[in-house]
Amino acid sequence: MRSTGDGLATGGPYPTQGALARATADAGGGGAAQDVAPEQIGYRGPTACAATGITYRQLDYWARTGLVEPSVRPAYGSGTQRLYSFRDVVVLKIVKRLLDTGVSLQNIRTAVRHLRSVGPTELARMTLMSDGATVYECTSPDEVVDLLQGGQGVFGIAVGVVWRDVESSLSQMHGERVDTGETLVGDNPSDELARRRNRAV
Numbered sequence: 001m002r003s004t005g006d007g008l009a010t011g012g013p014y015p016t017q018g019a020l021a022r023a024t025a026d027a028g029g030g031g032a033a034q035d036v037a038p039e040q041i042g043y044r045g046p047t048a049c050a051a052t053g054i055t056y057r058q059l060d061y062w063a064r065t066g067l068v069e070p071s072v073r074p075a076y077g078s079g080t081q082r083l084y085s086f087r088d089v090v091v092l093k094i095v096k097r098l099l100d101t102g103v104s105l106q107n108i109r110t111a112v113r114h115l116r117s118v119g120p121t122e123l124a125r126m127t128l129m130s131d132g133a134t135v136y137e138c139t140s141p142d143e144v145v146d147l148l149q150g151g152q153g154v155f156g157i158a159v160g161v162v163w164r165d166v167e168s169s170l171s172q173m174h175g176e177r178v179d180t181g182e183t184l185v186g187d188n189p190s191d192e193l194a195r196r197r198n199r200a201v
């Protein structure tokens with residue numbers, strides 16, 4: 001395991017169950033619209049909150065303090081809406097889980113920098129372990145066992161599972177085309193029901 005400093009020790013990617021075929025080289029994900037490239041879809045703050053289980057106040061604070069800033073479009077003042085990428089939303093959910101388990105903000109900042117530095121395929125296959133202080137990226141199942149036996153691994157986060165959870169959530173929500181600002185309707189069954197009712201009238 002190599003250390004990146006400030007409480008984050010890393011190794012290579014630890015494979016999660018099942019291959020993530022949708023982990024693309026452009027850090028895309030989601031799937032709000034089949035005919036739009038994933039990297040061309042952004043998600044507004046309320047959608048990011050709904051997909052991750054955080055409050056808008058948390059989202060705003062994390063953006064203003066630089067913990068997790070929106071990579072598609074920051075807020076430029078009154079009236080502008082932040083726009084988060086799929087990858088941003090995955091990182092937001094991981095940050096929430098780390099905070100919920102008592103990891104310090106300093107170590108979370110280091111973990112976020114590391115998550116931002118790896119490619120999407122590696123990110124989707126990563127497993128983070130923590131003892132509540134240091135965050136580790138495990139290279140193999142044996143390393144997970146070693147951490148647990150050494151009392152260092154109190155909990156783990158399979159990033160691939162978070163990835164799929166976020167992908168599933170966002171597929172039912174509205175996204176926005178980065179280039180045109182067009183709203184992209186997700187695959188929400190209630191939305192489809194509403195469309196059918198409108199057609200019937």
